[in-house]
Amino acid sequence: MNDELTKEPQVAIIRKKVKKNALIEGIEKLGGIEQFVKEGDDIFINTPMLLLLGNPNHSHMELLTELIKILKKNGARKVFIGAFPKTHISTKLIDQILGLSTYFNSLEAEFVFLDNSDIYSKNSFNEEKIKQIKQATYSDVKIKGKSYKVPNLLLETEKYIVLNQINVDPIFMCTLSMRCNELISEFGLKKEMEAECNEANYRDLNIMNDKIISRLIDINLIRIPDLVINDMYEILEHAGPLNYYESSMTNLDALVLGTDSISTDIITLRILGQNIFENKLIVNVRERGLGPKDLSKIKNIGESIDNSIINITGCKDLSDINLLNTQIETGDICLRCKKVAYHCLNYLASQASKDLKYSPVHSLLIGKNPPDPLYNKDLILFGDCAIKTTQNSDFRTIKGKSLFRKKEKEKKNKNILEIEGCPPNFFNFLKQYMKYFGKASCPNLNYFFKVLKAYKYSKYQKNLIKWEEL
Amino acid sequence: MGRIMIYKEFIENWNKIIAYNQRLDSKGQTINSKSKEYRFPLTSLKLKAQVVHYLMKTLYPLFINDQENVLDLIISENGEKIEEIIFHRTKQSGIYHSSEKLSNDFFKLKYNLFKNLDSFFNDIQEKLLKKKKLNISHLRIVNSSAVPIINEYGDKIKTYSFKEFLIEFAALFQKLIKENLFIIYPEPTIYNFLKKFFILLNNIDLASILKYIISLLPNFNFAVLLDSDDYPLVIEVIRSLGNEGNLNFDLKLLGLDDLSLNSTALDRKNLLKEINEKLNVDYSYYVQQNQILNFLSDIFEVEVLTNKEKLKLLIEKFLYGIRSYEKVWFKIPKPFSYNTLLRFFVRIFGFQINLRKLSHWEISDFLFNTLDFYFGAEYKLLIIIKDLDLSNQKPSKKNSDSLKSTIKYTILFNVHNQSTRIIKLINNNEIPSDLSNLPEIRNELSKKYGYINYIIQIDESLIRSIIKNYIFELTSIKAFAKIKVIRRLKNDLYFKMFPELPPYKLLKEKGTLSLVRTFLPIFIDKHQF
Numbered sequence: 001m002n003d004e005l006t007k008e009p010q011v012a013i014i015r016k017k018v019k020k021n022a023l024i025e026g027i028e029k030l031g032g033i034e035q036f037v038k039e040g041d042d043i044f045i046n047t048p049m050l051l052l053l054g055n056p057n058h059s060h061m062e063l064l065t066e067l068i069k070i071l072k073k074n075g076a077r078k079v080f081i082g083a084f085p086k087t088h089i090s091t092k093l094i095d096q097i098l099g100l101s102t103y104f105n106s107l108e109a110e111f112v113f114l115d116n117s118d119i120y121s122k123n124s125f126n127e128e129k130i131k132q133i134k135q136a137t138y139s140d141v142k143i144k145g146k147s148y149k150v151p152n153l154l155l156e157t158e159k160y161i162v163l164n165q166i167n168v169d170p171i172f173m174c175t176l177s178m179r180c181n182e183l184i185s186e187f188g189l190k191k192e193m194e195a196e197c198n199e200a201n202y203r204d205l206n207i208m209n210d211k212i213i214s215r216l217i218d219i220n221l222i223r224i225p226d227l228v229i230n231d232m233y234e235i236l237e238h239a240g241p242l243n244y245y246e247s248s249m250t251n252l253d254a255l256v257l258g259t260d261s262i263s264t265d266i267i268t269l270r271i272l273g274q275n276i277f278e279n280k281l282i283v284n285v286r287e288r289g290l291g292p293k294d295l296s297k298i299k300n301i302g303e304s305i306d307n308s309i310i311n312i313t314g315c316k317d318l319s320d321i322n323l324l325n326t327q328i329e330t331g332d333i334c335l336r337c338k339k340v341a342y343h344c345l346n347y348l349a350s351q352a353s354k355d356l357k358y359s360p361v362h363s364l365l366i367g368k369n370p371p372d373p374l375y376n377k378d379l380i381l382f383g384d385c386a387i388k389t390t391q392n393s394d395f396r397t398i399k400g401k402s403l404f405r406k407k408e409k410e411k412k413n414k415n416i417l418e419i420e421g422c423p424p425n426f427f428n429f430l431k432q433y434m435k436y437f438g439k440a441s442c443p444n445l446n447y448f449f450k451v452l453k454a455y456k457y458s459k460y461q462k463n464l465i466k467w468e469e470l
Numbered sequence: 471m472g473r474i475m476i477y478k479e480f481i482e483n484w485n486k487i488i489a490y491n492q493r494l495d496s497k498g499q500t501i502n503s504k505s506k507e508y509r510f511p512l513t514s515l516k517l518k519a520q521v522v523h524y525l526m527k528t529l530y531p532l533f534i535n536d537q538e539n540v541l542d543l544i545i546s547e548n549g550e551k552i553e554e555i556i557f558h559r560t561k562q563s564g565i566y567h568s569s570e571k572l573s574n575d576f577f578k579l580k581y582n583l584f585k586n587l588d589s590f591f592n593d594i595q596e597k598l599l600k601k602k603k604l605n606i607s608h609l610r611i612v613n614s615s616a617v618p619i620i621n622e623y624g625d626k627i628k629t630y631s632f633k634e635f636l637i638e639f640a641a642l643f644q645k646l647i648k649e650n651l652f653i654i655y656p657e658p659t660i661y662n663f664l665k666k667f668f669i670l671l672n673n674i675d676l677a678s679i680l681k682y683i684i685s686l687l688p689n690f691n692f693a694v695l696l697d698s699d700d701y702p703l704v705i706e707v708i709r710s711l712g713n714e715g716n717l718n719f720d721l722k723l724l725g726l727d728d729l730s731l732n733s734t735a736l737d738r739k740n741l742l743k744e745i746n747e748k749l750n751v752d753y754s755y756y757v758q759q760n761q762i763l764n765f766l767s768d769i770f771e772v773e774v775l776t777n778k779e780k781l782k783l784l785i786e787k788f789l790y791g792i793r794s795y796e797k798v799w800f801k802i803p804k805p806f807s808y809n810t811l812l813r814f815f816v817r818i819f820g821f822q823i824n825l826r827k828l829s830h831w832e833i834s835d836f837l838f839n840t841l842d843f844y845f846g847a848e849y850k851l852l853i854i855i856k857d858l859d860l861s862n863q864k865p866s867k868k869n870s871d872s873l874k875s876t877i878k879y880t881i882l883f884n885v886h887n888q889s890t891r892i893i894k895l896i897n898n899n900e901i902p903s904d905l906s907n908l909p910e911i912r913n914e915l916s917k918k919y920g921y922i923n924y925i926i927q928i929d930e931s932l933i934r935s936i937i938k939n940y941i942f943e944l945t946s947i948k949a950f951a952k953i954k955v956i957r958r959l960k961n962d963l964y965f966k967m968f969p970e971l972p973p974y975k976l977l978k979e980k981g982t983l984s985l986v987r988t989f990l991p992i993f994i995d996k997h998q999f
Contacts (some may be wrong), residue, residue: 054923061921096968099909106913135829219834234848234887249847249887350839354832354992443991444836450988451972454979 001370004349009263012302013015013271015254019233020066027070027255029135029301036227039075040157042106044112047178048164049082056234056240059165062229063465067163068109080153081114084184090460092117097455104411114151120463131470132177143218150184154223162225162261166232166268167240170315170342171335172281173274175241177228178267179281181219192357197334197422202231205332205368205385212335213284220261221290228264232271237312239321242343246322254303275312318328318366321345324356326364327374333367337383340423341366344382344430351444354433358441365390378415380436382429384422427452475625483509487526488521488566488611493819514627514635521725523565523700530564532661537563537607541594547615552577552736554563557598563607576601583611587655609655616651633684633719641677644668646855659772670775674881674895682879684709684719686930688938693751695742698702702726702733705776706749742802757799761791778888780858782834789830805945817844825945827995836992842888844971849923851883854901857930858963874905878930884922908968924971929964936970956982 016022018357027033037043045067047059055061064081071079081104082091091113095101104111113119116133120126138149154160172179172360196208232254239246245317254272258264261264262285269276276282276295285291292298318341319328326343363373367384376395381387390396396416399408417436419429434445452458475481485510496684506519517525538561544554555572576851577597583590591609598604612620623642626636646652647661648668654661662739668676689710706722726733726741731746738746746754765787773780791798795808805811816823845851858878880896902914908925916922935955939948959965960978967974977985 020642052511053843057846060848061923065916097971098914102909103913103916130554190657235845243842243847245842247847251887350843353835353839354829357832358996440996442989443988444995447976447988447992450984455972456978469931 008297008299009254009258009260009303010299011258011263013254013256013266013267013300013305013308014302015252015308016042017058017253019063019255022253023063023066023070023229023257024282026255026302027227027446030227030257030259033070033074035159036159037060037071037074037076038158040077041075042078042156042462043071043076043159043161044080044082044153044157045161045163046083046154047081047162048175048180050470052240056165056167056231056236056446058165059229059231060233064163065107065231067161067229068107068465070105072108079107079109080157080180081110082107082114082150082153082332084114084181090117090121090464091115092121093455093460095456096121113152113468114153115464116138117464117467120467121460122340125463125466127466127470130467134467135470141222143221143363146215146218148184148219150219150222150224159226160223161227163229164231165241166230166256166272167236167242168238168312168314169241171339172268173314174272174283174312177225177230177261178216178265178285182216184219193232193336195424204335207348209335210284213280216281217285217290217300224260226259227256228261229260229262230268232256232268235272235310235312237314239315239346242346244346246316246346250310250312252308254308257302260291266291267298267300267305268297269312269372270305271308273309274314292313315342318342318345320407321349323349323364324353326356326363327335327372328364329370331365331367331370331381331386333385334422337367337385337423340426340429341382344424344460347426347430348433351448352442355437355442355444359437376415378417379413380417380419383424384420387418387420413454475591475621477621477745479509479628480511480624484511484566484569487511487519487522487567491561491565491567492522512627513639514622514630515723517723518725518728520701521703521723525723526564526566527562528564528763529804529983531764532564533770534654535563535608535656539604539606541606541609543609543611544614544617544931544945545611547581547613549582549613550579552579552583553614557602557604560605581802583978584650587653591655594973602700608658610840611655613651613652616646616800619645619651630980631718632721636719637677637681637682640680644671644676663770663775665773670890670893672892672894674935676895682752685717686934686937687719688934688942690942691751692747693754694757694789695745695754696759697738697740697756698763703759704729704745705747706751707777715810739800739802742800744803754802755799756801761798765791770875776889778838781889784840785834785837786830788835789828792833793826793828793830795826795945801945807945822990822996823992824994827878827997829993829995833993844973845885845924847885847888849885850920851885852911852922852925853881853882854905854911854925854927854932855879855933856905856927859931874901875902877901882922906962908966912968925968927966929958932958932964953982953986 004234010028010030014022014026014029016025030036041320045064059252068079072303079353091111092115095113095118096113101111108285114137116130116137119133120130121139137151139152139155140147141155142148154293160455162177162180164180165175167175169175169179169254196211233253234341235250235252236247237250238248252271254271256268258267262282266276266282269279318330318338321328321342323345326348328352333341360378361375362380363375363376364380364382365373366382368391370386372393373379373395376398379395379405381390397410398413399410401408419432419434421428430445434442434449486506490506490508505517508519508522509516510522510525527664538559540560541557542556545552547992551572555573555574555576557570558566558569559568575966577594577849579590580588587609594609595605596641598606599994603826619642623638626638630638643652643659647664649958657665671679678683687709690709692706694707696705696706704724704726708718710718710746712718729745731741731748732743733882741996742754742756768784768787771780775781807823813824855878857878858876860876860878877898880898880901882893882896883890883895896915896919900915901909904910905927908927912922912925917974932955935951935958939952939955943951956977960982970978978990
């Protein structure tokens with residue numbers, strides 16, 4: 001496997017107004033379509049499942065459509081499109097909303113449900129049967145003594161293609177193609193991660209973060225993609241990777257195509273004007289001796305990088321996110337908590353402006369040993385780290401007069417909302433937030449939860465959790 | 471080659487306006503010209519001389535140019551020769567004092583005017599300054615090939631009703647601006663706005679849109695008092711459907727003296743009552759002229775079409791206007807929904823309806839954020855407008871095949887970076903036969919137009935009832951009619967969306983009253999005082 005990673009990598013930067021033309025030219029530059037499909041091949045296209053939220057939260061559907069058409073035209077027997085199950089959102093729910101199966105069927109391709117949700121959404125959840133199906137869908141693959149559950153499709157198909165949308169990202173600067181396997185790196189490792197988290201509360205968080213990144217790299221070694229496409233036509237900056245209130249779209253009209261993830265991601269970062277030696281993922285990859293040793297050896301066969309550079313503004317730090325009536329303080333934070341906190345805060349800023357306006361001025365503390373809050377009256381502690389490391393903080397007690405005593409007396413501060421978990425659950429945070437400030441003061445969140453209810457979201461979620469635990 | 475002439479009636483009317491302005495200038499504001507009526511240039515509206523004078527004085531500086539003197543040019547088709555030059559002297563912007571035809575060789579073109587407008591403007595300024603010691607504020611350039619079109623239009627408008635005029639006027643200007651047959655330089659914001667708007671409309675006629683919008687409006691008969699210290703104006707608008715199905719849409723512009731009313735003798739409420747009685751209309755509105763004009767000039771800011779934030783701000787301003795009842799506007803008879811007792815009574819049942827507390831800041835935020843979050847920044851949206859009345863059979867979900875004949879318009883919106891870039895009318899024959907199968911329509915049309923992200927199918931009767939109940943009768947308390955609209959939104963026959971995005975799913979799954987309870991706290995502010 002490592003041999004494949006160290007062979008001379010080829011990357012093509014293609015800038016064209018029309019996506020289809022860029023794709024055709026890019027494939028041609030990398031050696032022609034025969035490099036990526038042969039008569040009778042089965043091909044798996046991995047593309048992140050953010051399809052619910054429109055472009056450019058995910059790669060443009062027109063690009064995916066063209067890719068499928070090219071592969072079918074050149075002899076592909078079956079083209080499978082899917083992504084690894086996203087935590088708490090089943091692929092069946094996404095399909096049900098967007099009608100992806102019917103669309104891909106019309107292109108003679110197949111949308112795959114890697115969380116088997118197509119089975120248990122139709123019928124009742126038969127544990128025994130689902131367990132068998134799950135076992136048939138996944139295989140155990142051991143890397144560095146650790147066992148990962150990997151979809152058979154990834155292991156068995158003749159060709160593997162990653163189609164990835166580039167947007168800014170709070171963890172790795174931007175949504176790199178290696179991140180497409182992020183969810184599989186955590187899948188089935190819930191207990192291990194909880195243990196890691198408990199340990200990290202008393203030790204250096206960097207160790208935990210290294211473990212998270214290391215796992216992601218391990219997963220990327222299981223199957224090296226034959227073709228990686230980083231879609232840089234429309235890029236969300238400021239508050240990506242989702243189209244939040246503060247996100248803004250910038251156009252580069254470019255595709256970066258490559259024959260391995262690492263080189264393609266390195267070139268992508270350079271186009272975005274990022275210092276790759278500050279990117280935790282790339283630094284870890286290089287420390288492990290993976291990828292091209294000499295970066296200048298990455299063969300660029302398209303447009304020059306210098307002509308394609310576009311400087312984008314990355315994600316804000318958590319404490320810089322503008323939330324009305326909210327003072328945010330952050331301590332040391334693990335990557336997983338940072339990611340969830342980032343989305344929670346941006347969601348509030350984008351979709352709950354009225355709730356924020358109605359809420360009293362409050363402080364939100366995130367991470368290990370956060371600084372003292374400005375406001376003690378209403379306080380939110382986000383995540384296990386914040387809860388555990390502030391047990392003896394001053395804000396836990398407040399001074400107050402009782403009705404009968406004139407003297408001030410110290411008493412327990414009850415106006416603290418503790419959001420447990422490492423990382424806390426996104427939906428749970430919003431639910432507790434609404435409960436704490438009251439439904440009447442949170443009309444936006446009330447609406448949001450009614451929307452979820454309309455989708456029978458909890459049923460899907462319950463089944464997905466059951467499936468994960470099998 | 472014969473001389474190119476703008477139609478006679480226009481010239482005569484123009485001379486009368488100039489003569490009136492000259493007399494007004496020599497006699498001051500006291501001029502009595504009650505019996506005289508002039509046509510407002512290029513419109514079907516015959517108005518009192520004072521009204522024409524006042525409108526030009528008010529509208530021209532605001533929408534076209536606020537500086538003095540104008541030069542009109544008629545140029546050859548290829549832009550290489552000047553056919554006619556007319557110099558208009560104005561005492562103030564919009565008030566023309568004289569029009570003088572200059573000799574064709576006053577300025578000799580040495581280049582293509584279309585390609586060198588900037589230099590031409592500077593050169594002609596220089597020449598005017600040298601020869602006449604005068605400056606101009608802007609140029610109005612008409613291509614000679616547009617003259618017959620304008621003349622034909624001018625000939626027809628004499629007999630046109632207001633509705634016909636509006637439609638033909640839109641068609642004329644879409645043609646003139648789109649084909650570069652009429653240019654104003656420097657470009658005023660309204661011209662720039664229209665230019666961008668016509669690009670956006672692509673293959674759609676503005677005239678057809680106006681015609682369709684008028685057909686969707688409910689019947690009404692109301693007056694608006696546009697108040698100002700200078701010259702209050704009254705607009706009377708009537709839309710009615712005759713027994714033979716002929717649609718009447720008329721607008722009259724009057725001064726208070728036309729109604730024998732004195733602006734200073736009555737307070738505004740009583741004045742509006744008088745207007746309501748004299749014109750015998752169903753209801754009347756009071757609003758300040760400058761507020762309407764400011765709002766209109768905000769609309770014509772070109773970025774409104776392409777800048778989401780500007781559009782959001784505009785909607786916010788509009789909603790703020792609506793919530794400012796009895797501050798910015800009022801209505802006679804007073805709407806029942808503003809009755810405090812009624813509001814209190816409705817509140818007991820858990821519904822907070824108070825239009826004075828309309829959450830203007832939140833509504834636009836909520837709408838745009840929902841759109842951005844669920845639709846994304848880059849998408850194609852297909853809207854199918856159908857009319858179930860066109861079906862031979864009684865429409866039901868079972869006979870969806872026959873519904874294809876009910877399609878009226880299929881419109882594709884191409885949205886880039888959160889703003890609509892192109893609107894395209896699609897031939898109805900391209901829609902697959904089963905109109906109820908939206909995924910099939912998406913798959914089929916995506917082959918030709920690229921991936922269509924969202925499809926909305928809506929019945930015309932529903933659009934009509936939304937306009938009637940939520941725009942024209944927003945302030946009325948017709949709860950059942952309003953609830954009926956929401957029920958229809960939940961019915962697939964009248965409204966359908968694919969994919970079923972979260973807000974639509976909620977609309978479908980929730981009971982009507984529960985929906986009202988969910989949305990009212992978002993749309994109405996919590997704090998009453």
